[in-house]
Each structure stands twice: as C-alpha cells, then as structure tokens.
Amino acid sequence: MAIRTIEIARSGDMVVEKKYGMTVEEFRTDHLYPLKPVVLADATAHWPARKLFTPEFFRSRFGQREIEVDGKHYPLAEFIDRLYASTPENPAPYPGKLLLNRDFPELLEYIRPRIKYSVPDRIGNRWIPESFLCGASTHEIFFGSPGGSFPYVHYDYMGLHAWINQLVGEKEFIVVPPWDGQYLYPDPNDPWKSMVGDLKHPDLDRFPLVANATVLSFVVGPGETMFIPNGWWHTTVSKSVTISVALDQLCGSNWNRFREEVRWKFADSHPAKGAVAQAYLRALGPVLSVQERFKRAS
Numbered sequence: 204m205a206i207r208t209i210e211i212a213r214s215g216d217m218v219v220e221k222k223y224g225m226t227v228e229e230f231r232t233d234h235l236y237p238l239k240p241v242v243l244a245d246a247t248a249h250w251p252a253r254k255l256f257t258p259e260f261f262r263s264r265f266g267q268r269e270i271e272v273d274g275k276h277y278p279l280a281e282f283i284d285r286l287y288a289s290t291p292e293n294p295a296p297y298p299g300k301l302l303l304n305r306d307f308p309e310l311l312e313y314i315r316p317r318i319k320y321s322v323p324d325r326i327g328n329r330w331i332p333e334s335f336l337c338g339a340s341t342h343e344i345f346f347g348s349p350g351g352s353f354p355y356v357h358y359d360y361m362g363l364h365a366w367i368n369q370l371v372g373e374k375e376f377i378v379v380p381p382w383d384g385q386y387l388y389p390d391p392n393d394p395w396k397s398m399v400g401d402l403k404h405p406d407l408d409r410f411p412l413v414a415n416a417t418v419l420s421f422v423v424g425p426g427e428t429m430f431i432p433n434g435w436w437h438t439t440v441s442k443s444v445t446i447s448v449a450l451d452q453l454c455g456s457n458w459n460r461f462r463e464e465v466r467w468k469f470a471d472s473h474p475a476k477g478a479v480a481q482a483y484l485r486a487l488g489p490v491l492s493v494q495e496r497f498k499r500a501s
C-alpha cells in the first residue's frame with residue numbers, strides 16, 4: 204500500500220489520487236495495467252535535475268541556444284525572460300520545448316536513473332523500427348508560464364503512456380477518460396485531437412455533448428509526476444513559471460494499442476506493410492515480455 208494517498212480530483216465515481224511511497228507492484232496492479240492515471244509524489248526524488256533544472260540554470264548555461272515555440276525561434280535566455288513577463292491575460296507562447304535526446308544529450312545524465320515505475324520501456328529497443336514510433340521524442344523539457352496552456356485537448360500518439368515530471372512550478376492538468384472521447388468532438392483530420400478548445404468552459408452551443416464527459420482537473424506541483432495512461436485525453440495550463448520533463452513509455456500494458464496504431468499508420472499508404480508490421484509485432488510482444496520478466500526477477 205502507498206504510504207499516503209490523497210484524493211485530488213473527483214467527478215462522479217472517477218477519482219484521481221496522489222500517492223506517496225507506492226511500490227512498483229502496486230503501481231503496476233492499480234495504475235499501469237488498469238490504465239488509471241495517478242500523481243506520484245516522490246518518483247523523481249533521486250534525480251539531480253530536481254535541484255539543478257531551474258530557469259537560472261538554463262539561462263546561464265544555455266542562454267544562447269535556441270528554443271522553438273510555435274514555429275518561431277528564440278534564444279533560450281530571451282524566452283525565459285518572456286516566461287517571467289507572462290500573465291494569464293497575456294501568456295508567453297506554449298509549449299517551449301527542448302528535445303533532450305536530439306539537442307541536449309548532455310542533460311540526460313541529470314534525469315537518471317529512469318524512474319522505477321516507468322520501467323520497462325520498449326522505446327529504443329533494437330527490434331522495434333524507429334519509423335513505427337512516428338518520431339515520438341522520448342525525453343523533452345517543457346517551459347511554461349502563468350496562463351500558458353497546451354494548445355489543444357488530445358491523447359498521445361502511438362498508444363504511448365506519458366510521464367510528466369514537474370520540476371519547477373505548478374501546472375494544472377485537465378483529463379478525460381478514453382471512453383468519453385465520443386463527447387469531445389475529435390477532429391476528423393486528426394482524430395487524436397479534440398475540437399473543443401476549453402474543456403472547463405466549453406462552448407456548449409457548438410459542442411453540447413461535452414456536458415456528458417467526465418472532466419477531472421487538478422494541480423501537479425514541483426517534485427510530482429503525472430502518469431497519463433494511453434488513450435486518456437488531456438491538456439494543461441501552467442499556474443506559474445514551470446519546468447517539466449516529459450517521458451514516454453511503451454511496454455506490455457500498451458502493446459496492443461501500439462500495434463493497432465501502427466496498423467492505422469500504414470492503412471492508407473501501405474496496407475500490406477501494415478499487415479506485416481502487425482504480424483511481426485504480435486510475435487515480438489510475448490518475446491519482449493519474457494525478457495522483461497527475467498530482467499525483473501534477476
């Protein structure tokens with residue numbers, strides 16, 4: 204049992220909890236396999252980044268490097284100044300993202316070892332062609348500021364689970380369970396994206412079905428980690444200057460969903476390739492599961 208559990212959001216029967224001192228087994232049984240979101244209060248306590256990754260650190264060490272936001276490029280120092288000048292009425296653009304694997308590999312050592320709950324991860328496994336992952340970037344830093352909201356409500360690509368580790372400041376998460384996606388008006392061109400802009404104050408004349416959706420919102424603070432299982436719709440709003448590190452995870456619990464998404468990815472252009480990929484992944488899944496079980500036991 205977790206040492207301490209606090210309910211942080213409720214809508215009808217649906218609850219989101221924050222847990223301290225969860226065991227890995229408890230996480231797997233209560234959250235990973237049932238696909239139930241949770242906030243882990245102490246999953247990154249061992250990361251040097253918890254103390255190191257401050258706006259000042261990025262300004263002084265990497266101020267001249269560029270950050271791309273919404274197709275525009277800013278020197279990081281200038282972008283950090285904009286974060287401090289941001290107000291809810293006039294927020295700085297969001298999300299300002301750094302891709303760690305690609306552009307800042309020297310920072311990866313500060314977010315190691317990987318959080319134990321998010322192991323195993325099959326992203327990067329040599330038996331999984333990179334093209335199947337559609338460029339999912341596995342380690343990203345997000346910089347936010349008061350009122351900076353993620354531009355749309357969505358669920359993540361390729362059936363991946365998301366781990367959003369809050370290092371600095373407070374970020375509000377707004378989440379909706381997968382089965383209520385039917386009330387969120389998915390964009391016909393991008394069905395993983397909802398056309399409803401603001402879930403907390405929806406335009407009910409345009410989107411009347413939203414009234415049926417279970418919407419849970421809560422704030423995740425410094426040192427806390429949000430686990431968003433695949434298929435859960437979500438968006439965020441920063442309450443202060445924020446720094447988060449986001450990771451993705453692919454494992455046995457979302458393998459079937461990943462396989463489906465790979466099939467859809469090829470459905471229009473290369474259906475035969477999609478069928479082969481599907482058969483290959485169906486055979487690979489159990490092999491990886493056995494390997495992972497041995498690793499956990501050793």
Ligand SMILES: O=C(O)CCC(=O)C(=O)O
Binds near residue numbers: 438
């Ligand atoms: O931390 C956030 O603002 C959410 C990021 C997110 O959902 C994503 O990149 O898919």
Ligand SMILES: [Fe+2]
Binds near residue numbers: 357358359365437
């Ligand atoms: Fe996301």
